[in-house]
Amino acid sequence: xPKLTLDDLxxxxxxxxxxxxxxxxxxxxxxxxxxxxxxxxxxGARTIMNxxxxxxxxxxxxxxxxxxxxxxxxxxxxxxxxVEVAGQAPVKYVDLTEKKIKEIFExxxxxxxxxxxxxxxxxxxxxxx
Amino acid sequence: MAEMAKEKAYRIHLMVCAGTGCxxxxxxxxxxxxxxxxxxxxLENEVLIVxxxxxxxxxxxxxxxxxxxxxxxxxxxxxxIPHLVEEHFLKGRPVKKLMYTPPKEKTPVPVLSDIDFxxxxxxxxxxxxxxxxxxxxxxYIARDGYKAVAKALTEMAPEQVITEIANSGLRGxxxxxxxxxxxxxxxxxxxxxxxxxxxxxxxxxxxxPGAFMDRSILEADPHSVIEGMVIGARAVGAxxxxxxxRNEYPLAIKRMNIAIEQARDYGLLGNNILGTGFDFxxxxxxxxxxxVCGEETALIASVEGRLGEPRTRPPYPAQSGLWEKPTLxxxxxxxxxxxxxxxxxxxxxxxxGTLTSKGTKVFSxxxxxxxxxxxxVPMGIALREIIYDIGGxxxxxxxxxxxxxxxxxxxxxxxxxxxxxxxxxxxxxAGSMMGSGGMVVMDEDTCMVDVARYFLTFTKDESCxxxxxxxxxxxxxLDIITRITEGKGTEEDLTLLEDMAHAVKDSSLCGxxxxxxxxxxxxxxxxxxxxxxHIRDRKCPAHVCRQLNVYTIDENRCLTVGKGCDLCRxxxxxxxxxxxxxxxxRIVQEKCIKCGVCYDVCNFGAVKVx
Numbered sequence: 001x002p003k004l005t006l007d008d009l010x011x012x013x014x015x016x017x018x019x020x021x022x023x024x025x026x027x028x029x030x031x032x033x034x035x036x037x038x039x040x041x042x043x044g045a046r047t048i049m050n051x052x053x054x055x056x057x058x059x060x061x062x063x064x065x066x067x068x069x070x071x072x073x074x075x076x077x078x079x080x081x082x083v084e085v086a087g088q089a090p091v092k093y094v095d096l097t098e099k100k101i102k103e104i105f106e107x108x109x110x111x112x113x114x115x116x117x118x119x120x121x122x123x124x125x126x127x128x129x
Numbered sequence: 130m131a132e133m134a135k136e137k138a139y140r141i142h143l144m145v146c147a148g149t150g151c152x153x154x155x156x157x158x159x160x161x162x163x164x165x166x167x168x169x170x171x172l173e174n175e176v177l178i179v180x181x182x183x184x185x186x187x188x189x190x191x192x193x194x195x196x197x198x199x200x201x202x203x204x205x206x207x208x209x210i211p212h213l214v215e216e217h218f219l220k221g222r223p224v225k226k227l228m229y230t231p232p233k234e235k236t237p238v239p240v241l242s243d244i245d246f247x248x249x250x251x252x253x254x255x256x257x258x259x260x261x262x263x264x265x266x267x268x269y270i271a272r273d274g275y276k277a278v279a280k281a282l283t284e285m286a287p288e289q290v291i292t293e294i295a296n297s298g299l300r301g302x303x304x305x306x307x308x309x310x311x312x313x314x315x316x317x318x319x320x321x322x323x324x325x326x327x328x329x330x331x332x333x334x335x336x337x338p339g340a341f342m343d344r345s346i347l348e349a350d351p352h353s354v355i356e357g358m359v360i361g362a363r364a365v366g367a368x369x370x371x372x373x374x375r376n377e378y379p380l381a382i383k384r385m386n387i388a389i390e391q392a393r394d395y396g397l398l399g400n401n402i403l404g405t406g407f408d409f410x411x412x413x414x415x416x417x418x419x420x421v422c423g424e425e426t427a428l429i430a431s432v433e434g435r436l437g438e439p440r441t442r443p444p445y446p447a448q449s450g451l452w453e454k455p456t457l458x459x460x461x462x463x464x465x466x467x468x469x470x471x472x473x474x475x476x477x478x479x480x481x482g483t484l485t486s487k488g489t490k491v492f493s494x495x496x497x498x499x500x501x502x503x504x505x506v507p508m509g510i511a512l513r514e515i516i517y518d519i520g521g522x523x524x525x526x527x528x529x530x531x532x533x534x535x536x537x538x539x540x541x542x543x544x545x546x547x548x549x550x551x552x553x554x555x556x557x558x559a560g561s562m563m564g565s566g567g568m569v570v571m572d573e574d575t576c577m578v579d580v581a582r583y584f585l586t587f588t589k590d591e592s593c594x595x596x597x598x599x600x601x602x603x604x605x606x607l608d609i610i611t612r613i614t615e616g617k618g619t620e621e622d623l624t625l626l627e628d629m630a631h632a633v634k635d636s637s638l639c640g641x642x643x644x645x646x647x648x649x650x651x652x653x654x655x656x657x658x659x660x661x662x663h664i665r666d667r668k669c670p671a672h673v674c675r676q677l678n679v680y681t682i683d684e685n686r687c688l689t690v691g692k693g694c695d696l697c698r699x700x701x702x703x704x705x706x707x708x709x710x711x712x713x714x715r716i717v718q719e720k721c722i723k724c725g726v727c728y729d730v731c732n733f734g735a736v737k738v739x
Contacts, residue, residue, distance in 0.1 A: 003396025005404055006279055009270065016271035022197040023142055023260050036220040046171070053175055056138055065197060066140040068221030 018062040028065045028086060030109045035080040037071025043078035044097075051098045052081075055105045064109060077120065083108050092120040139177035141218055142196040144259055148183025148348055148503075149341070149380050151190040155207070156180075159191050162207045166214035176218050182349020182384075183341075184259045186246050188501040189229060194259055199241040202227045232499060232521065246500045249519050251481065251507045253489045254302075254465040257350045263384050266391040269352040275397055277471035281360045282405045285471075290364040291317060294467065296475035298487030303332055303423070303460030304535065304564045305640070306486070306553040312457065315447035316365040319455035328451040329362050329370035329409075330458040333381070334428055336420035337536025338587060339495040340567035343461035345503050346491070347374065347381035350465065351388035355411060357459075357467030359402065362409040365457050370411040371432055375418050385413055420537075420591035423565075424639045425450075425458050427593065438595045439639035460565065462491055482508035486552035490563065494520050496570035497527065506551070513547040516570060527572040531655070535564025537584040537591075538644030540651030541577060560651040562644065576673035577656035578663055581648045582610045588645035599642025602633035606649060614674040618664040627653060672738050675723045682706075682727075683735050684713035691733035700726050 034040070034049045045068075052066055072080055077094035083104060084090040091114055093104055100118050107113050145151075145160045160178060167176045184192045189203035200223055202213070209227055216222045228237035229244055238244050252258060261268035269275070281290050295310025316327060331354055335343040347354065358370050374382050389411055392398040400408045414432050421427045422437040429451050431437035450456025466488060470478045479487050486508040492515065495501050499521030506515060512532060516522065523529050531541040540561030542549065549555050553563050571580065589603040609626050612618050630646035630653075637643045653660065662668050669677040687693060687708075698706040698714055705721040708714030714735075716727070728736045 003394070003399075006283065009275060009279060009395075009403070012267055013270045013273070013276070016267040019138060020142070020260075020268060020271050022140075023144070025197060025199075033221070038220075041220070049175070053140065056140075060138075062138060067197070068219075070220055070222040 018060075021062050022065065027063065029063045030086060031065040031067065031084045032105075032109060033067045033069050033082040033084075035070070035072045035078065035082075036068040037075070037078075039071055039075035040078045040080065045079040047098050048079045048081060048096050048101050051101050052105065055102065061110075074120075080120075085109065085112055088112075089122045091122050093118045094120045139175055141172075141176045143176060143178045143218075144181050144184075144194040144196060145178060146182075146184040146190060146192040146194075146259065147180040148187070148345055149378075150183065150187040151192055152380065154190045156191045158207050159193065159205050159210065162210035163193075163214065166211050167218065169211075170214055170219045172214070172218055179262050180264075181259045181261065182257075182263045183345040183503055185250075185255070185345075185503040185505075186244075186500065187503065188499070194241055195223075200239050201229055201241040201244060203229050245521065246502065246504075246519055249510070249514060250505050251489050252505050253469055253478075253481075254346060254353075254462050254491050255349070255503070255505045256469060257353065258345075259349075261350070263349055263351055264387050266352060266388065266395060269350070273472060274352055274468070275356055277468035278356050278359050278397065279403060281363055281471050282403055282407055287317065287364045287366065290360060290471065293471060293475045294364070297470045297478040298475075298482070298485075299463065299466055299470060299478065300486065300553060301460060302462035302466070302490065302565065304538070304562065306563055309459065309463055312447060312459070313361065313364055315445070316367075316455050316457040319448050325366070326369075326452075326454045327365055327367040328454055328456040329358055329365070329367045330425075330428065330432065330446075330451065330456060331358060331370065331372040331464050332423065332425065332428060332458055332460045333372060333374040333378070334416050334423040335375065335378075335461075335565060336418070336423050336591070337538075337565060337567040339493060339569050340536055340565055341493045342491040342503065342566045344378050344381050345493075346461050346465050347372075347378065348384050351381075351385045352392065353465040353468055354385075354461055355388055355392050355398065357464035358411060359397065359409055360467050360471055361457055361459070361464070363407055365455075367457060368408055368410075370409065371414050371451075372411060373414045373416055373422075373428055373432060376415045377418055382413060382415065389413070419593070420587075421593045421639070421641050424641060427639065428458070429456065438593045439641075441638060462566070483550065483552045485554050490551065490566055492566045492568045494568050494570070496533075496568075497523055497572040497575070498570040499524050508552045509550045511548050511550055512542065515551070515568070516547070520570065523570070523572050525572075527574065529570070530573050530575055531571045531577065531580075533561075533569040533571065533580070533584075533648070534567065535562040535644075535647070536567040537587045538562060538640065538647055539564045539567070540647040541571070541580060541655065542651070543655040545655075560654055561647065574671055574673070576614075576669050576671040577652045577659045578610060578614055578669070579671075579673045581652045582607065582614055584648040585610060585645070588641065592641060592645070596636075596638035596642060598633045598636040599638065599645065602629055602637070602642070603645050605629060606633070606646065610649070613660060613663045614669070615676045616663065616667040616674075618660075620664060622664065623653070623657075623660055668739075675725055678723055678725065679718070679739050680716055680721060680723065680725065680728055681737050681739070682714050682716055683737055684715060686733060687735040688713040691731070691735050694732070696730050696732070697727035697736060700730050702726065 079096040193202040230237045291313045299309040300306040427437045427439040446456040491505045585607045592599045594600045630649045693712045695710040703722045
């Protein structure tokens, strides 16, 4: 018996490709940005980020880009996150909790449907990179 | 095979450059600091730290590229790391002051692909640079690694593999540019005596001063070389291969060893590769660092355990090489090109480059250049583009004078030929050669006679001594040039030098002697006026050859600007300076040994050199 068959090789390739997609900039179905200014962190943004990491891991999803950015300027409504489904306008969510972000992840990020009741509005501030 | 572990995804990958350049600049210290800070911020489940091979922009090391987004951080110190981790990875605010700002500009360029150094590069041999951990075979496989070997072993006949390589137009990247497909065909056709043994060798004996292409490939992507060799072995029918690497390349040897072990574990080396019944394995042979061992017959002698000396050809190694068996020997970069040619096809490869030189070439760009580093460019690119667009031009606003390609065997190409398109033929026509890809840039402060002397000193020392023209010829040429740099040359010396250069070129046994006169011949061809200045005027125009310099002190400037600071007199080793504090100083020429110390120490520009 050979140690590795052609099928095994293909499996290793597919798996590692998924795990390293972010290095080569593949296609993403959505981008989620958690605002991580001091205000955001104080209000619990880390919990939001951890919840999102857990969602990605448990569902083995590799085509959602998870990033963070600084304070969005609306410190009173933190924690905040911006969801941008490919091809659609970004949506800002405010006053987040772990429960809310899980719902948003399921309905908006995966399902493509904006969760109106948690949303602040459509659009996003510009970043310089 | 081993059971697949649960997939662990990270939202940020930190690609820490761990090529030899960055490692010597504390890359591992940076990596440890990153690990520490990431843990401190509780980000260890979100941020993955990866060590990669050489990123290429060595001038700016230690380097870190943040993915996604390819944010390029440079010249990092351990002190920068806590701030960087907190700001960028925790709070999402990239740190501008650690980014690359082009000279003379004020705004940093955050993204790697927007930086001029990277813009014009085309990566084929270096296709995985900065993207994988060279010590993880799975990451190589994810970049379509070992896909070509599967194709070559299961879908293609050996003859087809050779045809594909021949049609791609790939030529040897070690220097001479022999068509790779033709070489493979010769080895395949060679009648194998006693038990049909044939061998494969990867030539990693990189000896040119300032060259580090092979080392970087071995360090950054060892599996690409292994995969190329398995394909080559299958094509020519070899069952054993050797990677010859200099012992001065410990990191390359370490990573190659790890890669070979991993490939064996996966059954990509050894018996019955991928269940196809094909057997092939690789061993590493460490070379002791003799320049001549880059020559294939000397290298073979060294692998056999004999003194590394060349022999006459024919027979060529393809007919009778290692232990007198047909042997396929290619350079590291050539091997690294093979898998992607098989994977993407000859047509794709042949669409890049010029009529006679296909694909890309890796160069190590060094010397008087702003962006020192490793670059891969398509054949046919102009020298000017490499030096000014990628290399960022000459530091300190100095004038470009010449570029030396091909190492000690190459030649110096002057300013007038800056628009020369790089390929095997054009470089040879200019009196130089492609060589393995060293590119040493020289500015106006370089004396071309001194450059010829430097390279000749190297080849004289490295000449193995087996044949007379090289052994005696390099020494005789060096004697003449040294005489010229000391102001003792005559007009006849130039003719003698030229005659001797041609004689050594024509009659030496191996490539070392055949090419050693190139630096002499090209400097004579393009910079004859500099030789003449040394001989007729007893002057070195660049003031490099100190024996020809005359040092004087502008007494007025010394007194009025420097207030007779006395620094020069106190530093003079030969007691040749007269004067005292608050007085004008002067040099007694008879006592001056022309060491130039007074010139170097004077803070007021009062010491003149002519």
